[in-house]
Amino acid sequence: MTNQNVIMSDPRSGFDSSLLSFSPAVPGPLPQPGRFIAVPAKKSFKNIDSADAARITALLDSMRASSPTRRSSETHENLKSWIVRHPSALDMFDEIIALSKGKQIVVFLDYDGTLSPIVDDPEKAFMTTEMREAVRDTAKYFPTAIVSGRCRAKVFNFVKLSELYYAGSHGMDIKAPVKGRNYKKGSNQSVLCQPAKDFLPMIAKVYKSLVEKTKSIPGAKVENNKFCLSVHFRRVEEKRWTELAEQVKSVTKEYPKLRLTQGRKVLEIRPSIKWNKGNALEFLLESLGYANSNDVLPIYIGDDRTDEDAFKVLSIVLIFFN
Numbered sequence: 172m173t174n175q176n177v178i179m180s181d182p183r184s185g186f187d188s189s190l191l192s193f194s195p196a197v198p199g200p201l202p203q204p205g206r207f208i209a210v211p212a213k214k215s216f217k218n219i220d221s222a223d224a225a226r227i228t229a230l231l232d233s234m235r236a237s238s239p240t241r242r243s244s245e246t247h248e249n250l251k252s253w254i255v256r257h258p259s260a261l262d263m264f265d266e267i268i269a270l271s272k273g274k275q276i277v278v279f280l281d282y283d284g285t286l287s288p289i290v291d292d293p294e295k296a297f298m299t300t301e302m303r304e305a306v307r308d309t310a311k312y313f314p315t316a317i318v319s320g321r322c323r324a325k326v327f328n329f330v331k332l333s334e335l336y337y338a339g340s341h342g343m344d345i346k347a348p349v350k351g352r353n354y355k356k357g358s359n360q361s362v363l364c365q366p367a368k369d370f371l372p373m374i375a376k377v378y379k380s381l382v383e384k385t386k387s388i389p390g391a392k393v394e395n396n397k398f399c400l401s402v403h404f405r406r407v408e409e410k411r412w413t414e415l416a417e418q419v420k421s422v423t424k425e426y427p428k429l430r431l432t433q434g435r436k437v438l439e440i441r442p443s444i445k446w447n448k449g450n451a452l453e454f455l456l457e458s459l460g461y462a463n464s465n466d467v468l469p470i471y472i473g474d475d476r477t478d479e480d481a482f483k484v485l486s487i488v489l490i491f492f493n
């Protein structure tokens with residue numbers, strides 16, 4: 172995997188809770204104050220009102236917090252103490268095995284930053300052959316699903332394993348097995364779950380507007396993830412982030428049924444429906460025949476703020492950071 176550390180949190184099992192405290196409100200991969208330098212947002216918002224300006228400032232601050240460009244020694248100390256509270260899952264393998272006794276493990280994997288390294292160009296976030304083999308091996312033993320912010324087709328093109336289940340667009344586009352324990356039966360019949368289907372024309376329109384609005388900002392990139400959009404900041408000079416965020420807001424303010432969220436150097440535009448990666452997990456578990464079941468041990472591995480939605484509905488969480 173891409174990280175140096177794998178942290179385990181387990182809110183429901185019989186683990187020593189002082190060792191495995193679960194924090195559903197983990198703000199980003201590593202929830203430490205002082206791990207980033209807050210840059211005050213420019214006051215020169217031109218096209219938006221003060222409430223929107225405040226929202227943008229908050230989003231940008233949060234984005235900086237979850238995508239640190241440098242680590243100070245203070246941050247390093249915070250990191251060490253965080254690791255003490257969230258021990259490495261690699262050191263707790265026996266405990267995980269004990270927990271899984273008599274249960275079907277189901278594995279959920281985030282893609283970017285978890286299976287692939289974070290890179291400047293989102294089109295080049297390839298996973299290694301070794302990683303693909305590891306995922307292929309995992310799927311031989313456990314139902315395995317990829318749950319990504321990317322559109323389903325794109326994440327499939329990166330992973331290229333047809334034996335997995337895929338949920339794209341932050342869980343708003345799921346290809347799941349037809350209800351029942353098809354994994355065990357070896358059935359390959361599938362069903363689509365697309366709760367934001369009605370938003371497709373709106374998302375397509377907003378995509379066009381965003382491409383047009385942001386084209387003057389060097390490095391800005393708008394990615395069409397079908398049911399949601401990503402505006403990438405990674406290759407934009409930080410002094411122009413406010414301007415870019417303002418451009419984004421000037422488009423989205425015309426669409427009250429959409430909402431803005433942030434990830435790693437990215438602003439995401441999504442339908443305002445109550446559906447996220449957590450709902451996708453529940454849907455997949457139900458499709459696999461494990462709704463409200465005690466004989467399943469779902470494990471989710473993820474690294475990003477959007478993965479927290481999934482963390483909240485599961486018992487074992489592996490958080491990746493690099």
Ligand SMILES: O=P(O)(O)OC[C@H]1O[C@H](O[C@H]2O[C@H](CO)[C@@H](O)[C@H](O)[C@H]2O)[C@H](O)[C@@H](O)[C@@H]1O
Pocket residue numbers: 281282283284288289290291292293294296318319320321394396401403404405434435436437439475477
């Ligand atoms: O849920 P995920 O599979 O983690 O997808 C979340 C977003 O990941 C991608 O962006 C991130 O990775 C890029 C490639 O390493 C990086 O350049 C970018 O800065 C990161 O935010 C993807 O491009 C987005 O569409 C996903 O929503």
